[in-house]
Amino acid sequence: MLTAGVDLAAETAGTALATIEWSSSAAVLRSLETAVPDARIAAVAETAVSTGIDCAFGWPDEFVEFVAAHARGERIAGELAGMPWRRTLAYRETDRVTREVTGRWPLSVSTDRLGLTAMHCAALLECVGDRIGPVDRSGAGRVAEVYPGASLRLWGFGTRGYKTDASVRAGLLAEFGERMPWLELGAMADLMVADDDAFDAVVAALVARAHALGLTPPPPARHLDSARREGWIALPPRDLAEIAPAEWRSADPR
Structure with a gap:
């Protein structure tokens, strides 16, 4: 099994791509790239x-x-123009669910810093769709929207400062070694410490494993129609053992 993770930026320069190969005994980081163009992402997908x-x-x-x-x-209408109404414009249904699960709001795609990146994502999804067929934004397929920071928090890792401080990322990788002894990062661990985009791409590839195993909850039926337009964040299970290679799950190293 091969899973891929993408930390997308508004332009190629800030975009990172990771691939992890999964066997019954290990998860091996096979590639980790920065400044990745859409065509390369589509080919890996x-x-x-x-x-x-x-x-x-x-x-x-x-x-x-x-x-x-x-x-x-x-x-x-005047009565609709207050702050509660504006919040309905700022957040998707999946953002509200993610806040309920994680306790934190994702960035707003319509009012925060994500607009240009989301425009890039719309083009990328079309590029990927040209290779594998139309992408279902609800996650019912081979592509999923992921949220590395929230996933790390669900797994019990501290995320304060990890996007800006290399020493924090180094500490997180030490914890990865303790809690995910089956994850083999090799020399590419250095790039994860040096570059937060590369770090998040690897986390995205780990979440893709949960998605591939059917462990990320799909949208409730009442939200499925809107999720196919808005997108839906794939949140992994809290127990890392659920995404571990089969031999580690049966051994239950905890």
């Missing part, structure tokens, strides 16, 4: 059983409807 991409796959339905209505010059 064609060979992977699951590809996790760290970026929102779409915008809130309410936000899309608001922008379209505003462009048509339609009036906004």
